[in-house]
Amino acid sequence: MFAVVRTGGKQYRVHPGDKIVVEKLDGAAGDKITLGDVVIAGDGGDLKSTDGLTVAAEIVAQAKGEKVTVFKKRRRHNYRRKKGHRQQHTILKIVAIGDHKHVPSKAEGEPKKAPAKAEAAPAAEAPAPKASKSKKPDSAPAEVDAKPTENPAPNNEAAANPPAQSVDAPPKAAKAKPDKPTAKTPSTKNAAPAKAAAKKTPKGK
DSSP: OOEEEEEEEEEEEEEOOOEEEEEEESSOTTTTEEEEEEEEEEEEEEEOOOOOOOOOEEEEEEEEEEEEEEEEETTTTTTTEEEEEEEEEEEEEEEETEEEEOOOOTTTTOOOOOOOOOOOOOOOOOOOOOOOTTTSSOOOOOOOOOOOOOOOSSSSSHHHOOOOTTTTSSSOOOOOSSSSSSOOOOOOOOOOOOOOOOOOOOOOO
C-alpha cells in the first residue's frame, strides 16, 4: 500500500518501511509521530478513501542539509554581503499506513536475537609427545665405502722446506733508466694569450 502525505509544504509518496527526509518536525530521535494530511492512498492500481487515514512514522534523527552560500553584491557601490545557511531536516521512517504495517523482508533480515550461551568448549587436543634425547634412532646409518684422503704434504723434506734466499745473493738488477730525460713540450693550457703588436698610426703629412 502507498500514500501521498503532505508535510512542510511538500508532498511525499511513501510505503511502509520507507525513509524520507522532511522539513524539521518537533521531537527527538525515537519519538513516534502521526502524519494526518494524506492526499491520496491506494493499493496497487486501486485507490482508497483517505477519510480518517493516518500515516504512522518514527523519527530516526534530526539532521541538517548541505551548506548554501548566500552572496549579495551591488556593483559600483562597494556593497557585498556573504552568508551561509544549512536547512534543518528530520529523517522519518514510515511504520504503517492505516492498518498496513511494515513487514521486514528477507533481504532486510530479521532483528538479531541475543546469542545463546556458548556450549562447552571441546576438550583441548593433547600436545604431541616430545621426542626424548635418550631414544636411539630406529635404523642405524648405512656404512659408506670411502677411501682415505691422501696426505697433500710432500714426503721429500727438501721439497717441503726450500732453502731461504741468502743475504749475500746479488740484488736484482734495477730497471735501466734512459741517459737523457726526454724534454716535455710546454703546455699552453694556462698560458696567457699573446698580446697583439700595437699598430703605429701614420703621421699626418
